[in-house]
Amino acid sequence: MQNQKRVVIDSISPQINDGEFFIKRVVNQIVTVNSHVLTDGHDIIAASVLYKHENDKKWREARMQHVNNDEWIASFVVEKQGFYAYKVQGWVDYALNWQHGITRKIEDNQYVTSELLEGIEYIKEIAKKSSEDEKKYLKQLEVLFSNEEKYSEAIIEAQSEKLHAIFSKYPKKHLANTSKIFQVYVDRLKAQFSTWYEFFPRSSSEVEGVHGTFKDCEKLLPRVSEMGFDTLYFPPVHPIGEVNRKGKNNTTEAFEGDVGSTWGIGSKDGGHKDIHSQLGSINDFKSLIVQAKNLGIEIAMDYALQAAPDHPWVKEHPSWFKWRPDGTVQYAENPPKKYQDILPIYWESKDYKALWDECLDTLFYWIDCGVNVFRVDNPHTKPYYFWNWIINEVKKKHPDVLFLAEAFTRPKVMQQLAKQGYTQSYTYFTWRNNKHELIEYMTELTQTEQREYMRPNFWPNTPDINPFHLQGANESKYIQRYVLAATLSSSIGIYGPVFEQMISDGLPGKEEYLNSEKFQLCNYNWTKENKLTTLITKLNKIRHQNEALQQTNNIKFCTIENENLIAFYKWNDDKTNELLIVISLDDNNEQQGTVQLPLSDLGISNGHQLEVCDLITGSCYNWNTEWNYIELHPSLPFHIFKLKK
């Protein structure tokens, strides 16, 4: 037999797959819970969101407010890293119901002595748990309500705000109903707000043709820091396979001196827990991590689960690879394409537990060396449940560790990886170029369920993707792509110095870099400064100074009647920081338009005097109409206006 509960709780949000996966937040962020809460009949109900950190014993309570049409809402702040649980509770509030009824009857001039006696029952119960002052008041009411001679006084108190407040404060929750429990995982702020720079350590030498080292990298840290980056991501730093090593420009034959792909991990010198000797020693690496940290930079490591044919795993754990009937080992392929320098892991291996453990141990090893951020290579070619397990195992011990999924693939695959636990995800931003595409994609990321579990990281380029629109592009285009990333998404990254130095020659017809560092050493002028480095530095500073740019979901696009101009409003949670951003998508011509201010979001009306200050140029304007004129030149194709009401 079912229970007697009368309240029904339905359609709780946010939640992912009915609680199969956790939603994501960072420390001090708000979780706003919506739910349908209803009961039979006309009784007054109340509802709360109950929540607690995994280490807390007691549930805390946020009372829900009725919004409309049986929809209720409440918010709470997640103050600590780790898991929070939350659930919705609803109950018929018989005491409030009594007060509501007696009030209506008194208004209707009905005689309510019997109702006053009923009220005493509620008062007596609440008196048991209320404060001394309240108890005293309730005792008075108890006497008053049963004294017919003081009827006129009694009916005033029966309807009082004071009594209403006490009833609300001490709900009896008789026959309360409670939903299932949902979870939110709370990360440190960097999970949501991070500014990445990527370079190849082996290209860090100042001397052309000389293999860079971690010591060389140390010298570049101040530049990275001064430009405002907080995360420095290195492609793999492990020994590079010698068997079937790739030549320059991804050719299948390597010649003497060819350094191979850094993703061809493992050789006679070691595997995933070792350092490529030309970069230096493990101690050099640890020292680099410390130096970086002192400058506010975290080193992000590449985590690429695959092996060169001469990786030690192949001999030590042959069952982790697939062996063919002819006795050869299976190399990577996507028929008819072959990748002979790489062996994929055989995830169907019977020995998978040892394999998974070694993968986890590898992460622990580098975490112990000081690494707290991993950029995971092609996670979509490894099982989803493996990621769920390994990320969870790491987070249990090391909640600071963050995982960025480098999956450039189909939408549902990328979403699934995010659901299974990835902290951040690479995105399609790299290819979203015009106004319609950008708004459509941002809407998908920030206005659908994805906002709860998928944290985008916007990269204008990567070593794997030299997008057609950047190949041979002018400076204005590069500025546009950086400012779009930096203002649309709170996590961003560039692959440098090719980005800021606009080195963009591609392999013919491909979105690949010519003479890619993936297969050879490159030599850069690491001291070069240009307009891009100046603007990147300024933009990164603006991101650090404006909370509105430190989360991605709080965005609203503004109407601007020009297909080459995109405008959006950004704000922080308490709206103490509000920005209006306008970016031209035309890198050749001046563009004009009038932008519509989101007046109701700003809480102002037409005619209100608004000061808008451009954070790059320092120019301020006074706007007092809803529609305002904008003019942007390719030389500085954007405004970031701080709004001062």
Added chain:
Amino acid sequence: MQNQKRVVIDSISPQINDGEFFIKRVVNQIVTVNSHVLTDGHDIIAASVLYKHENDKKWREARMQHVNNDEWIASFVVEKQGFYAYKVQGWVDYALNWQHGITRKIEDNQYVTSELLEGIEYIKEIAKKSSEDEKKYLKQLEVLFSNEEKYSEAIIEAQSEKLHAIFSKYPKKHLANTSKIFQVYVDRLKAQFSTWYEFFPRSSSEVEGVHGTFKDCEKLLPRVSEMGFDTLYFPPVHPIGEVNRKGKNNTTEAFEGDVGSTWGIGSKDGGHKDIHSQLGSINDFKSLIVQAKNLGIEIAMDYALQAAPDHPWVKEHPSWFKWRPDGTVQYAENPPKKYQDILPIYWESKDYKALWDECLDTLFYWIDCGVNVFRVDNPHTKPYYFWNWIINEVKKKHPDVLFLAEAFTRPKVMQQLAKQGYTQSYTYFTWRNNKHELIEYMTELTQTEQREYMRPNFWPNTPDINPFHLQGANESKYIQRYVLAATLSSSIGIYGPVFEQMISDGLPGKEEYLNSEKFQLCNYNWTKENKLTTLITKLNKIRHQNEALQQTNNIKFCTIENENLIAFYKWNDDKTNELLIVISLDDNNEQQGTVQLPLSDLGISNGHQLEVCDLITGSCYNWNTEWNYIELHPSLPFHIFKLKK
């Protein structure tokens, strides 16, 4: 440690609250399941919907097809009443993957002897479970694939359709993943397709002022049957309370001879299991049920869980009612309104189990008398979980029994009752009058999740609702309201004979009938025939002859550029029955417009010769363009065109 499964299953539909509630179908209907199914990497996957009736031991399998973007689909037919379970299963198909790879390599002119040897492994495994013929073929391949001399023959067979078909037929399902189980409850057809008529048995007498009896009702059955109704619903037929009995027109004082409200159930003569003696005996009632059944009519009984103050329960089970501190019993109220002739059930009663059991026993009692349909009065004022329990308990023993929820209240309350198990629901149709409202409401009912659990029953009027638009309305308006109900919804009902005789005087300013039968006897000319009875009879016949009108969800509104004309396309599952319906919403003026045919749904192109035949007038037209002229007069304000391609 998580498992090694590589396939992920996500976003299965249909399902309600992640399987907390069942979806609904009737016998022989289709369940079409959609799901995201994906794996890591590039491997070929396959998926099935597994389903079985609750009494079946073995799961049956419907292979899913990939639609697009990792979305898969499959359908199955539910052939029997009761619960079916369904779930989605997905797996990497290693054999198909092998064939796909070797095909690409052969096309690329690669030498694939090693791949052929791999193929032998898949072939050997499948040979174990295949038919004799297939086994023979596979044995041949085994020899062929290892014979380097027959390489050119081998690579042809390796790519063959025949081998592909065998691989597909016998999937290995290694590391298959399976979703949770969802349920569909399958009712008899009437749950979805029913045509109701309601009258008050006490008004069935031919003689004015004389209380009608079941014997009188029997005489009316041929009329109800000839008009094409299959369900005859009676307001409560139980003894009527004498204490605080209501007078005519809902006045609080009853005079000598006043018959009281039929919903004031219970008196010294008995309660919910008794028959009001003026109607006849229990045997008269049983006889009526049998007579009705012989004419294809089921008697629907009112199930109203409340009591008059003199209901036997009040003395026998005082704890089922709420007693006030002054010793009086709590009557129904919605402060400041009072309903002293009714006591609500006290659902918080400690003795609730006995109460619930008695409620259930009451249903069993009437089911044993031959009743299989219950119209439940105000279900939204009784606990949701009570309904879940009692409906489930009844259905377990009596799957034919149907429950119609008379809840005219807030949307989420009505939806929740349907989720908890109600077979059918009253709707807002009663008040949806103009084109925009009708389309919006139909879209909500048929194009959202509600289509899976909420079966609407469209009533133009009820004894409780004499809608303003029908008060004093002309014949055309009545025709419109009936034809809208009869074609938009597969379940409909009218309260007669006031509807077809257009008796519509209301209480001033209220949507209530003047001199309502709810509180007094009425006398009707039961033999009267008019245009409305003629058209209702024809429309009910058309509904029985056209499967397109026997389910509600298969509807598509057609563009017609006139706010007074509404047009829609209806079809049955296999599209052997297709209708185009056009209804004028103007009861005073002629209306013209051109309607757009849904060509792609019809599977025809512009220029195709289509014959459309009006099922009322028999007129046929040949249409060969997408847009076609319609002209409707208030005298016959609709077309139901049967489409003949």
